Amino acid sequence: MNSPVTTARANVNLALVKYWGKRDTALNLPAAGSISLTLDGLSVEARVGFDGGAADRVEIDGAPASDGEGARVRSFLEVVRAESGRREHAAVSTRSTVPRGVGLASSAAAFAALALAGSRAAGMELDPGALSALARRGSGSAARSIFGGFVEWHRGERADGRDSIARPVVGPGHWDLRVVAAVTSSVPKAVSSRDGMARAARSPLYPAWIAAVEADLAEARAAIIARDLETLGLVAEHSALTMHAVGLAARPPLLYWRGPTVECLHRVWELRAAGVPAFASIDAGPQVKVLCEPGDAERVAAALRDVPGVERVLVCAPGTGAEVVA
Ligand code: DP6
Numbered sequence: 097m098n099s100p101v102t103t104a105r106a107n108v109n110l111a112l113v114k115y116w117g118k119r120d121t122a123l124n125l126p127a128a129g130s131i132s133l134t135l136d137g138l139s140v141e142a143r144v145g146f147d148g149g150a151a152d153r154v155e156i157d158g159a160p161a162s163d164g165e166g167a168r169v170r171s172f173l174e175v176v177r178a179e180s181g182r183r184e185h186a187a188v189s190t191r192s193t194v195p196r197g198v199g200l201a202s203s204a205a206a207f208a209a210l211a212l213a214g215s216r217a218a219g220m221e222l223d224p225g226a227l228s229a230l231a232r233r234g235s236g237s238a239a240r241s242i243f244g245g246f247v248e249w250h251r252g253e254r255a256d257g258r259d260s261i262a263r264p265v266v267g268p269g270h271w272d273l274r275v276v277a278a279v280t281s282s283v284p285k286a287v288s289s290r291d292g293m294a295r296a297a298r299s300p301l302y303p304a305w306i307a308a309v310e311a312d313l314a315e316a317r318a319a320i321i322a323r324d325l326e327t328l329g330l331v332a333e334h335s336a337l338t339m340h341a342v343g344l345a346a347r348p349p350l351l352y353w354r355g356p357t358v359e360c361l362h363r364v365w366e367l368r369a370a371g372v373p374a375f376a377s378i379d380a381g382p383q384v385k386v387l388c389e390p391g392d393a394e395r396v397a398a399a400l401r402d403v404p405g406v407e408r409v410l411v412c413a414p415g416t417g418a419e420v421v422a
Contacts, residue, residue, distance in 0.1 A: 101145035101187075102216040106208035106241045106418035108138040108200070110275050110377060110385050112332035113312045114339045115236050115249065116305070117297055123257040124236050127297075128309035131248045131265065131316045132240045133387075135275055136415035138194045138202070142209035143422075144217040148184035155189040168203075172210060172234040179230065180218035188214075200277060200383060200410070203289075207234030208241035212418045227418070228261040237289075244268055244416035246320045248313070271323045272414065274393040276374075276386040278400040279408040280356035289380035292343060292350055299346035305338055329375025329387050336377040352381050356405030360384035363399050372396065 109132040117127035154161040154169045161169060173186050190209065194200050211231035215222050222230060224242055228249075232239035239262045240247040252260030287295070296302055312335050319328035343350030357378065364376040364386055374388040374396050388396050390413070397409045 102213045103143040103422040104209045104212035105141045106205045107415035108202040108205045109134045113335045116339045125257045129251045134244045134415045135412040140192045140205035140209045142190045142213045144213040146184040146186045152185045153187045175233045176214040182218045203235035204237035204241045207238035208418045225261045275412045276396045277410045278384045281354045281382045296342045299342045301342045301345045305342045333375045354382040357382045359403045
C-alpha cells in the first residue's frame with residue numbers, strides 16, 4: 097500500500113535549561129528534564145514517502161546524505177516502521193533554511209520534521225505527546241521542537257520512555273523575546289552533542305550537574321510564567337556555563353568554545369553592566385546565543401557584530417511548532 101508523500105516543517109530551539117546526559121541511550125531518554133524556546137526562521141523541511149524502493153534513500157539539501165547522517169535517518173525510519181507496522185523503504189529529503197556553514201544547523205528541527213512527516217506518511221495520526229516521543233528517538237532536543245514557544249521536555253520515570261515527552265510551558269504568544277545568535281566559527285565541530293554527552297557523563301562534575309537541574313527547571317518555569325527576564329536569563333546562563341564546566345573536567349577534556357566565544361561572553365556581561373538585560377547561552381559548539389528584549393535586540397546584535405572573529409549575527413523571534421506543509 098502506498099500512502100501519501102508528506103512534507104513537514106519544524107524550527108530549531110534554544111535550550112534555556114540544557115539537556116546534557118542520558119539515562120538510556122537506546123531509547124534516547126534524558127537523565128534530567130530541559131526547557132527551551134523554539135526559534136522562528138531557522139527551520140528544516142522534511143519530505144517522506146514510503147514508496148517501497150529497494151532501500152531507504154536519504155537526501156539532505158539536494159545531495160545524498162553522508163554515511164553518518166544517512167545511517168541516523170535510516171535507524172529513525174526503522175522506529176517509524178516498527179510503530180506503524182509499515183515495511184516499505186522510504187524516500188526522504190530534507191531542506192534547511194538555516195544558512196549553510198553557520199554552524200547552527202540542528203538535528204532538533206530535522207528530527208521533529210521527520211517525526212511529523214514520517215508518521216503521517218506511514219499512515220499514523222499521532223497526538224502531539226506521542227509525536228514528541230517519536231521525535232526524541234531521532235534526537236533528544238527534537239522532542240521539544242514539536243511545539244512552539246517555551247517548551248519543557250519532561251525526564252519521565254518509565255523505563256519504556258512513554259512519559260519522556262515535551263509539552264508547552266505556556267500558551268502561544270505568552271512572551272515575545274529575542275535570541276541574538278553570534279556565529280564565531282563555521283568550522284564543523286569535532287565532537288557531536290551525542291559523543292560530547294557520553295564523554296561528559298564520565299566527568300567527576302556530572303553527578304552534581306544532574307542533581308542541580310531540577311532546581312533550575314523550577315526557577316526557569318516560574319520565570320517564564322512571570323515573564324521575568326532577569327531570573328530566566330540568569331538561570332539560562334548558569335545552565336549553559338555549568339554544562340560546559342562538566343565537559344572541561346572530563347578526561348579527555350571537552351571544550352566547544354573558540355576565542356571569540358569567550359569574547360562574546362564578556363561583551364554580554366559588559367552590556368549587562370551597562371543596564372541592558374542580555375544573557376548568554378552556548379550549545380555544543382562555539383556560537384553564542386543571547387536572550388534579550390525585542391527592543392534591545394539591535395543593540396545586542398551590534399555589540400556582538402563588533403567582536404573580532406564574529407562572522408555573522410542573526411536575530412530570532414519565538415517560533416511555532418512542527419506543522420505539515422504538503
Ligand atoms: C547542547 O539533542 O543533539 O543542544 O539526543 O544525542 O541527538 P541527541 O542530542 P541532541 O543534544 C542537544 C544538546 C544541547 C542542549 C539542548 O538542546 O538541550
